[in-house]
Amino acid sequence: MTEFLFFIEVLVGGLLAGTMYSLVALGFVLIYKASSTFNFAQGAMVFFAVLAFVGLMELGLSFPLAFIATIFLMFLVGLGTERLVLEPLMNQSEDTLLMATIGLGFVLEGLAQAAWGVEVRRLDLGIGDFPIPWIVDNLGLFISALDLTAGAVATVMIVGLALLFKYTKMGLGLRAVADDPGAASSIGIPLKNIMLMVWTAAGIVALIAGMMWGARAGVQFALVDLALKALPVLIIGGFSSIPGAIVGGLIIGATEKILEVYVGPFFGGAIEGWAPYVLAIFFLLYRPEGLFGEKIIRRV
Amino acid sequence: MSAKPVFMTYTKGDVVNFVVLMALAFLVIPSIVETDYWYTSILIPWLCLALAAIGQQIVMGYTGQLSLGAAGFMAAGAFACFNFILRVPDIPFFVALGLSGLVAAGFGILFGLPSLRVRGIYLMVATLASQFFIIWMIDKFGWFKNYDTSGIITAQDIVIFGHAFTSPMEMFFVVVVVVTVLTLLAMNMARGSTGRNWMAVRDMDIAAESMGISLLRTKLQAFAISAFYCGVAGALFAFTYLKSLEPVAFDIKLSFEILFMVILGGLGTINGAFIGAAFILLFPVVLNSVGNNLFHGAIDATIISSIEQVVFGVLIIVFMIYEPLGMAKLWDNIKQRFLRSRSLRNEVPRDHKGLSKQES
Numbered sequence: 001m002t003e004f005l006f007f008i009e010v011l012v013g014g015l016l017a018g019t020m021y022s023l024v025a026l027g028f029v030l031i032y033k034a035s036s037t038f039n040f041a042q043g044a045m046v047f048f049a050v051l052a053f054v055g056l057m058e059l060g061l062s063f064p065l066a067f068i069a070t071i072f073l074m075f076l077v078g079l080g081t082e083r084l085v086l087e088p089l090m091n092q093s094e095d096t097l098l099m100a101t102i103g104l105g106f107v108l109e110g111l112a113q114a115a116w117g118v119e120v121r122r123l124d125l126g127i128g129d130f131p132i133p134w135i136v137d138n139l140g141l142f143i144s145a146l147d148l149t150a151g152a153v154a155t156v157m158i159v160g161l162a163l164l165f166k167y168t169k170m171g172l173g174l175r176a177v178a179d180d181p182g183a184a185s186s187i188g189i190p191l192k193n194i195m196l197m198v199w200t201a202a203g204i205v206a207l208i209a210g211m212m213w214g215a216r217a218g219v220q221f222a223l224v225d226l227a228l229k230a231l232p233v234l235i236i237g238g239f240s241s242i243p244g245a246i247v248g249g250l251i252i253g254a255t256e257k258i259l260e261v262y263v264g265p266f267f268g269g270a271i272e273g274w275a276p277y278v279l280a281i282f283f284l285l286y287r288p289e290g291l292f293g294e295k296i297i298r299r300v
Numbered sequence: 301m302s303a304k305p306v307f308m309t310y311t312k313g314d315v316v317n318f319v320v321l322m323a324l325a326f327l328v329i330p331s332i333v334e335t336d337y338w339y340t341s342i343l344i345p346w347l348c349l350a351l352a353a354i355g356q357q358i359v360m361g362y363t364g365q366l367s368l369g370a371a372g373f374m375a376a377g378a379f380a381c382f383n384f385i386l387r388v389p390d391i392p393f394f395v396a397l398g399l400s401g402l403v404a405a406g407f408g409i410l411f412g413l414p415s416l417r418v419r420g421i422y423l424m425v426a427t428l429a430s431q432f433f434i435i436w437m438i439d440k441f442g443w444f445k446n447y448d449t450s451g452i453i454t455a456q457d458i459v460i461f462g463h464a465f466t467s468p469m470e471m472f473f474v475v476v477v478v479v480t481v482l483t484l485l486a487m488n489m490a491r492g493s494t495g496r497n498w499m500a501v502r503d504m505d506i507a508a509e510s511m512g513i514s515l516l517r518t519k520l521q522a523f524a525i526s527a528f529y530c531g532v533a534g535a536l537f538a539f540t541y542l543k544s545l546e547p548v549a550f551d552i553k554l555s556f557e558i559l560f561m562v563i564l565g566g567l568g569t570i571n572g573a574f575i576g577a578a579f580i581l582l583f584p585v586v587l588n589s590v591g592n593n594l595f596h597g598a599i600d601a602t603i604i605s606s607i608e609q610v611v612f613g614v615l616i617i618v619f620m621i622y623e624p625l626g627m628a629k630l631w632d633n634i635k636q637r638f639l640r641s642r643s644l645r646n647e648v649p650r651d652h653k654g655l656s657k658q659e660s
Contacts, residue, residue, distance in 0.1 A: 038421040088621045095366060096620055098421055099563055102556075103616030110609030118602050225552070231425045273436050277429030284418050284426060 009142060010261050011254055016147040018253020019154040020216075023209035024230035025237065025245040026157060027202040032239045033165070034174045034198040035181075037086070038098045041105035043227025045203060048108040049074055050210025054123050054219050055116040067207075074203025075196075077108070082195045109224060118221065123214035125149075150212045154246060157205065162242050174198065178240075232280035238290025247291060252276045314484050325476040330469060339468035340541070346574075346581050347479045348537040353561040353573035354486050355529030360559075361568035362495060363522035364502030365415050369427035370530050370558040372434040375550035377404040377531025378538035379444050382545050385456045386446060393460050397478065397535055404531020405524040407434060412523025416516055431555055438547045445545070453545045455538055471540040478536060482529060487570050489525070498522050499568070563616055566626025575627045584608050 024046055031039040039045075052073050056066040085100055127149050131142040165171040176184040177194050185191045213223055229252065237248025256272045256279075264271045283290065333339065356370045380400035384391055411430035415423050438444045445453055458465040458474055465474050489495050497518045500508035509515050538545050557580055565576020584605070591604045623629055 040421070085617055085621075092620075095364075095420055096624065098366070098424075100617050100620045102559075103613040103620065106609050106613030106616070108613075110606045110611075110613060114603050114606035114610065118606075228428065228552075231421070231428070235422060235425055267440060270436065270440065274429055274432035277425060277432060281414055281426050281429055284414055284422055288418055288422065 007258075010257050012143060013147075014254035014257030015250050016143065016151055016253070017257065018233075018249040018251070019151045019246070020209070020212055020249070021229055021233045021252055022154050022246045022249025023150070023157070023205065023212060024227045025233040025249055026154075026161070026242065027205040027209065028230055028234055029237075029240065029242055029245045030161070030198055030202045030205065033242075034178050035086070035195060036094065036178065038094065038101065038239070039202065040098055040101040041108060042202065042206060042230065043224045044105035044108040044112075045074070045077070045206040046210040046213065046227050047221065047223045048077070048112040049203060049207035050123070050214045050219050050223070051112045051116050051121075053207060053211065054121045054214065058121075070207055071200075071204055074207060075200045078196055078199030078203055081199055082192060086195060087192075105224075109221070113221070120218045120220040121214075123211065123219050125211060125215045127215065129216055146212070146215055153208060153212065154249075157208065158242055158246050161201075165242065170197070229276055232276040234290070235280040236283050236290055238292040241290070241292030244290055244292035252279065255279055311488075314488065318480060318484060321480050322477070325480070326473065329472075333469075336468040339472045342581070343472055344468070344475050345537070345541045346577055347475050348533050348541055349558065349561065349581060350574045350577035351479050351482060351536065352530050352533035352558050353565065353577050354483065354570060355526040355533060356558050356562045357568070357570065357573045358486065358490075358498070358529065359412075359522050359526035360562055361566075361572070362490060362498040362502060363519060364419075365412075365519065365522065366420055366424045367427040367523075367526070368424050368552075368555050368559060369411060369430040369434075371534075371550040371552065371554035372431035373404045373407060373527040373530035374534025374537060374554070375438060375547055376407050376434050376527075377401060377534035378545055378550070379438050379547075380404065380531065381535035381539065382453065382455065383444065383446075393458050393474075394478075397532055400535045401528040401532040404534070405528040408523040408525075408527020408530075409520050412520050412527075415519045415523065428552075431552055435547045435550060455543050455545055458539055475536055475540050478532065482532065483570060486529070490570060494521070502568075560612055560616065564619055564626055566628030567624070569626070569628040571631070572626050572628035575631065579627065580612075583611070587611075 024042060027045065028039055028042045031037055031042070049070055053066055053070040056069050057063065061069060081104060085104055086097075089097055089100055125146075127146045129144045129146040131144055132148075135143050165174060173184070173189045173194055174197075176187075176189055177191060181191060210219070210223065213226060217223070217226070230249075233245065233248040233252050235248075236251055237244025237246070256275050259275050260269070260272050329343070333343075352370055352374055355373070356367065359365050359367050377400045380403035381396050384396040384399055385393070388396070407430060411427060414426035418426065442448075458471065460474070465471055490498075497508070497513050500511065500513055501515060501518050501522075505515060508518075534550065538549070542549055561576030561580050562573065563576070564579055565574070566572030587608055588601075588604055619626055
């Protein structure tokens with residue numbers, strides 16, 4: 001019985017860690033849905049946003065003010081990206097855009113570090129990252145308030161974004177642009193504004209993801225590497241699906257923890273580093289469009 | 301149509317190039333270079349990284365498969381070389397080097413398999429798996445590191461025909477010979493049917509397949525050869541530049557650097573690999589000395605390295621927008637302009653054939 005409880009604990013821990021990956025993946029999906037661009041810079045945006053947020057708080061801004069200021073900053077990043085990177089590269093191949101976003105990622109990482117320095121910063125959201133005694137006593141599971149908050153935040157954002165895409169006029173515009181940018185602009189949907197909006201939204205998602213990660217692991221450059229794990233999440237969930245991002249995140253989070261605990265010891269541990277990518281390869285071989293992907297990717 | 305892979309054919313031009321380059325390396329450079337700094341910090345790492353960039357070029361520039369695992373294959377090559385020399389008594393260095401390239405090629409084929417089904421960022425994620433897996437494997441299994449607990453292993457001396465090549469100049473000679481031979485070979489492959497197949501797959505895989513080019517063979521061949529080059533480059537990098545073996549030296553950052561070398565240098569060109577490697581290697585050095593001389597240390601070193609990152613990023617974007625063919629193309633344009641103006645001055649009439657050749 002205790003073994004089973006331990007398994008449940010590992011599983012829950014993995015699922016909650018997975019929601020963190022989902023949050024990063026979500027920003028990625030937003031941009032891909034609206035513009036078919038693989039935004040490799042999403043991880044850098046997470047780092048950039050949360051570092052700016054912590055930096056502004058250190059300068060003496062209050063929590064809400066720093067939050068709003070960072071959102072404005074991410075709007076500027078979106079504006080710059082749209083005008084300076086996406087517009088000149090319009091109608092280029094996906095691979096070209098992907099490489100351009102790799103460049104964008106480096107720019108953002110460099111700018112963030114030049115402005116705020118390289119040392120690890122603590123981010124205190126006022127939410128404890130220690131097991132809640134009540135849950136430990138009654139269920140025997142070690143779950144912290146931060147875990148629950150991250151889960152709740154991810155759920156709210158996913159439901160919110162899904163509703164936004166499905167029911168609002170803006171969401172309809174976004175889907176139209178994603179489907180056929182030429183046709184969308186010919187009936188009067190403002191392409192540039194849509195792109196700007198999407199990149200800003202992705203920036204806000206990045207900020208929230210960064211705050212969750214930062215509260216747990218500290219605000220540091222390693223966030224960029226963690227964010228790379230959003231890529232296997234996307235492959236499993238499908239690049240264009242918002243529910244896919246959360247399900248993919250949960251699968252990756254749970255699998256990597258379970259593998260680490262039950263299989264890892266046979267190989268000397270630390271298989272978390274590559275297990276998600278190998279899992280993604282298996283998904284690629286059997287279901288390249290992901291669990292929820294709409295478009296079947298070009299096969300050869 | 302015969303599609304025999306011709307690895308070992310060579311033309312008269314290759315022989316001439318080889319002799320000229322060797323003369324340059326053994327006679328001219330030693331007489332110009334005065335300090336060891338040039339060998340240890342510029343020439344040796346430049347040639348090693350350029351070799352790895354050729355590997356990246358083969359898979360990405362010629363075959364069009366987005367890959368981000370060059371450093372993983374380099375690590376595989378470096379540690380394979382270490383183990384061959386350690387465990388096989390009296391193995392000639394060049395044999396060990398070749399074998400470690402083959403080990404890396406094995407990994408290349410294994411992790412190139414997903415390329416048969418996916419491309420673009422999907423493939424990039426699959427190659428990331430190789431990067432993380434290879435480094436983890438070396439780190440976790442003590443056998444690869446000969447159960448060394450310090451984490452840093454000193455590389456063995458390079459012994460060829462009983463002579464230990466230990467001075468910077470001698471090491472440079474070893475590197476330059478290997479890199480020259482492999483570069484000429486790569487140019488040959490790119491020019492011949494092997495390279496034509498790669499480019500056909502890159503430009504339009506379906507058309508290539510309908511012309512009878514086997515995608516399976518062509519892609520896996522490209523991954524294998526690419527990983528071979530990276531593996532040899534990694535072994536040279538560890539034995540002549542780092543002089544030690546540690547998995548951390550081959551982390552994802554190095555993979556990104558090699559990717560940038562290829563993008564900035566120019567996709568699909570061999571000289572682009574050399575130009576890109578030189579740029580990525582020298583730019584931080586230049587930026588550092590400018591920072592120190594202009595501002596006399598008033599700017600923090602971390603800020604300089606951040607600026608370096610920003611500049612790399614901006615350059616990638618700028619090249620993607622204005623010159624997707626990279627610096628090699630810029631260099632070609634300059635050469636072209638120079639040649640054209642000279643030919644105008646001499647009023648040499650250009651026949652149709654000459655023009656079309658120039659355009660191609």
